[in-house]
Amino acid sequence: MRDPYALIRPLLFRLEPERAHALAFAWGRFLQAMPGFGGAAAALSGGGLPGLRRSVAGLDFPTPLGLAAGLDKGAELLPFWKGLGFGHVEIGTVTPRPQPGNPQPRIFRLPEEGLLLNRMGFNSEGAEVVARRLRDRPAGLRVGGNLGKNKETPDEGALEDYCASYRLIAPLVDYVALNVSSPNTPGLRRLQAPEALKPLLNGVLGLRKEMGLEARPLFLKLAPDLGQEELEATVGVAAASGISGIIATNTTLDRGIVVQALRPRVEAWGAGGLSGRPLAAKARSVRLRILELLGGRLPLIACGGLSSPEEARAALGDGAALLQIYTALIFQGPGLVRRINECLSAAR
Numbered sequence: 001m002r003d004p005y006a007l008i009r010p011l012l013f014r015l016e017p018e019r020a021h022a023l024a025f026a027w028g029r030f031l032q033a034m035p036g037f038g039g040a041a042a043a044l045s046g047g048g049l050p051g052l053r054r055s056v057a058g059l060d061f062p063t064p065l066g067l068a069a070g071l072d073k074g075a076e077l078l079p080f081w082k083g084l085g086f087g088h089v090e091i092g093t094v095t096p097r098p099q100p101g102n103p104q105p106r107i108f109r110l111p112e113e114g115l116l117l118n119r120m121g122f123n124s125e126g127a128e129v130v131a132r133r134l135r136d137r138p139a140g141l142r143v144g145g146n147l148g149k150n151k152e153t154p155d156e157g158a159l160e161d162y163c164a165s166y167r168l169i170a171p172l173v174d175y176v177a178l179n180v181s182s183p184n185t186p187g188l189r190r191l192q193a194p195e196a197l198k199p200l201l202n203g204v205l206g207l208r209k210e211m212g213l214e215a216r217p218l219f220l221k222l223a224p225d226l227g228q229e230e231l232e233a234t235v236g237v238a239a240a241s242g243i244s245g246i247i248a249t250n251t252t253l254d255r256g257i258v259v260q261a262l263r264p265r266v267e268a269w270g271a272g273g274l275s276g277r278p279l280a281a282k283a284r285s286v287r288l289r290i291l292e293l294l295g296g297r298l299p300l301i302a303c304g305g306l307s308s309p310e311e312a313r314a315a316l317g318d319g320a321a322l323l324q325i326y327t328a329l330i331f332q333g334p335g336l337v338r339r340i341n342e343c344l345s346a347a348r
């Protein structure tokens with residue numbers, strides 16, 4: 001049977017990316033509200049294939065494959081993602097107070113390369129609204145809450161921002177991810193430096209204890225653009241802090257990942273982080289280094305450029321505990337989730 005996404009994609013891709021996103025979300029909302037959606041979707045998506053379950057950071061995941069942060073920032077489509085066959089969804093980035101993000105246009109596509117550029121800048125409805133939605137989350141899907149700071153918050157106020165969101169979101173999710181790696185909030189990536197990271201992690205871990213949520217894993221999401229020494233220092237601080245795992249990677253600022261002939265086009269779009277197939281090699285080499293530095297002390301969640309079942313399997317073979325995708329889903333559609341799950345199940 002022909003993949004229905006092959007028919008829908010030309011229509012979606014004729015639209016400006018955020019309009020396509022809104023249309024896809026409208027379909028998602030419609031579908032997930034249909035009686036019997038869950039059962040029908042599970043049958044189509046290959047849900048429940050043998051050999052996919054795994055335990056990471058004390059949590060049981062139905063499959064290693066998850067949806068990366070940034071697509072469902074407001075936790076609007078959780079039953080839909082579950083129906084597509086994802087084992088977990090990372091909602092967010094959520095900021096404590098609502099904010100609009102950067103002016104549009106702020107997403108650009110390069111379909112020939114399977115690449116996106118985005119400078120969304122944390123458009124967020126704010127932690128209160130998202131928390132309210134999380135109260136109705138479906139069973140059987142792991143949900144992570146990815147937290148960030150508001151744009152106008154100065155570096156010194158970052159910890160307070162993360163804590164404000166943590167108080168509202170953490171009790172309602174299975175794990176929390178601290179995002180210190182989006183390139184579109186000025187100064188955010190500076191939080192990866194040891195002198196800023198240490199107090200941030202200690203502060204959030206302290207709050208976790210205060211709230212009696214010690215068993216709720218805390219992950220840290222890193223950028224692929226740290227130099228060798230920076231990466232070593234950052235991973236050292238993370239591993240010593242008591243957090244539960246590292247997600248690698250976020251988008252890159254490095255235009256060098258784009259083939260020479262298309263680079264001027266990407267540069268003309270302006271600022272933003274790049275994701276998708278061209279990021280794969282860079283993200284993988286960062287992950288391999290992190291795995292080496294961790295030496296098994298913490299699990300690694302692989303993200304960045306994963307675009308095929310073979311790459312997904314290879315990332316697990318490299319030592320990743322879980323996988324996340326975003327950009328490849330936009331270009332290849334929901335069939336990719338099923339293909340990856342089938343491949344991982346067959347390879348077990």
Ligand SMILES: Cc1cc2nc3c(=O)[nH]c(=O)nc-3n(C[C@H](O)[C@H](O)[C@H](O)COP(=O)(O)O)c2cc1C
Nearest residue numbers: 068069070093118249250275276304305325326327
């Ligand atoms: C449009 C867009 C928005 C994103 N927003 C977020 C975000 O809010 N928080 C975050 O941690 N990562 C965000 N990301 C990064 C993804 O979660 C992921 O780390 C990155 O895109 C690399 O994975 P991929 O190549 O599979 O897309 C965003 C990515 C895209 C393309």
